[in-house]
Amino acid sequence: MFTTCPHCQFLVAGDPRTGASPTDCPRCGKPLVTAGDAATASAPSLATLLNAAPSTVDREASASHAIEPETTPTSFGAPTEAATADEQADASAPHCDVAANADEAAGNDAAAPIDLSPPEPVAIDNIAVAAAAPLAARKAAGPRFLRRNRTTSVHARGARGQWAIVIALLLLLGLQVVIADRARLATQASWRPLVVSLCGLFRCDVPVWREPTAFAMLSRDVRPVPDTPGALQAQATFRNEARWAQGWPVILLTLKDADGRTLGTRALQPGDYLPEDEALTTIGPGQSAQMAVRIREPSASVVAFSFDFR
DSSP: OEEEOTTTOOEEEOOTTTOOOOSBOTTTOOBSSOHHHHHHHHSOOHHHHHHHHHHHHHHHHHHHHHOOOSOOOBTTBSOOHHHHHHHHHHHHHHHHHHHHHHHHHHHHHHHSOOOOOOOOOOOHHHHHHHHHHHHHHHHHHOOHHHHHTOOOHHHHHHHHHHHHHHHHHHHHHHHHHHHHTHHHHTTSTTTHHHHHHHHHHHTOOOOOBOOGGGEEEEEEEEEEOTTOTTEEEEEEEEEEOSSSOEEOOOEEEEEEOTTSOEEEEEEEOHHHHSOTTTTTSEEOTTOEEEEEEEEEOSOTTOOEEEEEEO
């Protein structure tokens, strides 16, 4: 066994028989054991104190339990010798048991080693799960700005009311545009039903529908007037096939000769072939009408004619 000199750090060999180290260093001559080492060696260890403490406490407890009165008085006077012997035996039995238990506890304490090992480390997986739980809860709740701006039932009702007001204002604006531009929209077949319905509700006037191509000629005839030289009688029957009522058409009468050359043309206004009280009215959808008018013959060679609606 070797001992290191605290002064020169020289290794000093111990006695090979006894194992004891010399008191002085053979190299520097100074003592191998310093005053601090001697104090440390003389001071009791922590294990010695822990093992000795229970024994001391048990001895004190056994000593306290061992103090018992020698005699137990009775109501009839001094105790008998037999009673005194029994009582001494009973008093000594607990004392022996307590002493035996104290010695056994001291032996167990001295034999049982003190567990100075570090505590078991906590599983990292458990820590990770515990730390991830609040994070998962926050993710399930959504981002912070969404959680801060979430609307309540009161806010939702207010938002619905605002949207209702916006929609109502947009509808009112669209209604004003349709009514203001009704003259142009009424000439379009896709918009006319809406314009007619709105004007019927708000009591506004709608321009008369005009569709000359919707008039169909049913019959026509041009012949000389008897007893009136140079006069011709023009007659025609037509029908309105449009979806809506429209004003009376302007009828264009054209006279031609045998070669197809135009000899004369006249545009017949509604006042020319209708009575004065009917000229300002309209002809309803599917309604038929007949017109008759006298014209002057432009030439004796008139052999053909045609009617057109304007």
